[in-house]
Amino acid sequence: MSLSKGYMLPKVEKVVLQEKIDLYARASGDCNPIHIDADFANQSQFGGRIAHGMMIAATLSEMVTMVFEKDWVDTGSLKIRFRAPVYPGESISTFGEVEKVTEMDQEKYAVMCSVGIRRDNGELVISGSAEVTVSKESRIFE
Amino acid sequence: MEYDKLTTGQLISDRVVSLDADRVALYVEAVDHEGFLLADDGGRLVPGMAVAAFALSGAINDLNIPGGTVHLSQEIKFQSAVEEGTRLDCKAFVSKNSVRNNWRILVVDIQAMTVEGTSIMEAKSTIMLPV
Numbered sequence: 001m002s003l004s005k006g007y008m009l010p011k012v013e014k015v016v017l018q019e020k021i022d023l024y025a026r027a028s029g030d031c032n033p034i035h036i037d038a039d040f041a042n043q044s045q046f047g048g049r050i051a052h053g054m055m056i057a058a059t060l061s062e063m064v065t066m067v068f069e070k071d072w073v074d075t076g077s078l079k080i081r082f083r084a085p086v087y088p089g090e091s092i093s094t095f096g097e098v099e100k101v102t103e104m105d106q107e108k109y110a111v112m113c114s115v116g117i118r119r120d121n122g123e124l125v126i127s128g129s130a131e132v133t134v135s136k137e138s139r140i141f142e
Numbered sequence: 143m144e145y146d147k148l149t150t151g152q153l154i155s156d157r158v159v160s161l162d163a164d165r166v167a168l169y170v171e172a173v174d175h176e177g178f179l180l181a182d183d184g185g186r187l188v189p190g191m192a193v194a195a196f197a198l199s200g201a202i203n204d205l206n207i208p209g210g211t212v213h214l215s216q217e218i219k220f221q222s223a224v225e226e227g228t229r230l231d232c233k234a235f236v237s238k239n240s241v242r243n244n245w246r247i248l249v250v251d252i253q254a255m256t257v258e259g260t261s262i263m264e265a266k267s268t269i270m271l272p273v
Contacts, residue, residue, distance in 0.1 A: 020172050023168060023172035024195075026168060026172075027169040027171075027172050028172075028195040028199045029196065029200065029203060030199040030202055032207065034209060037209075040210075054198065057191060057216065058173040058175065058191040059173070062173070062189075065189070073179065073189070073190040074222060075220065075221075076220045077220065079217045080216050081214065082212075082215060
């Protein structure tokens with residue numbers, strides 16, 4: 001692979017399940033009833049339980065990790081907006097594209113990507129950008 | 143919690159979060175994440191978003207956020223990979239507190255460092271609470 005402007009990051013697809021939302025609540029400690037209490041959520045503006053935004057965003061990070069690996073967790077930054085809720089049973093898929101590769105110094109590049117997640121009907125649920133610092137010797141520039 | 147009295151710069155959460163292998167495994171199962179990155183010594187690295195999620199939830203719980211709170215946006219800056227078993231000192235501060243159209247908009251800055259002082263992550267969370 002040779003990373004440059006226009007490079008499309010690999011798509012990651014998931015089906016969001018209520019059992020996974022419940023697990024995420026336990027793991028993260030975020031037990032907002034909007035995610036796990038059907039009675040509460042049914043009365044809310046969302047009309048039902050929804051996935052944690054950070055749970056959905058984790059799929060974005062997975063996409064970026066596939067390309068940048070440890071550089072992502074060492075140097076990466078993410079700026080995202082949660083644009084629409086994701087309900088259990090829905091399918092989501094990520095998208096990402098390299099927008100800019102900038103030389104930082106003799107050893108490193110800064111790579112900026114537009115990223116996001118859509119549900120099956122194409123509606124945008126998350127949009128934003130990801131940036132990461134990568135060594136010029138990285139295999140992704142071969 | 144009197145949210146209208148939260149002021150810019152106010153420390154609202156200061157917790158030690160342990161990145162236990164069991165908790166990380168539960169997280170990985172929840173997000174259907176495949177595989178772990180490894181450190182040079184072979185130790186498993188904690189997914190960056192797991193660090194963010196654990197640090198954020200501490201702040202949310204200390205703020206006693208009401209049910210129905212909505213997460214509007216998130217910024218995260220990863221500064222160093224971290225292995226399972228690491229203990230993090232996570233602090234959260236009020237960055238901004240305003241009311242708009244019967245909703246309170248709270249912006250919270252979060253810092254996560256190892257207990258030895260290595261910076262791991264900085265984040266900014268924007269949430270919307272019913273007034």
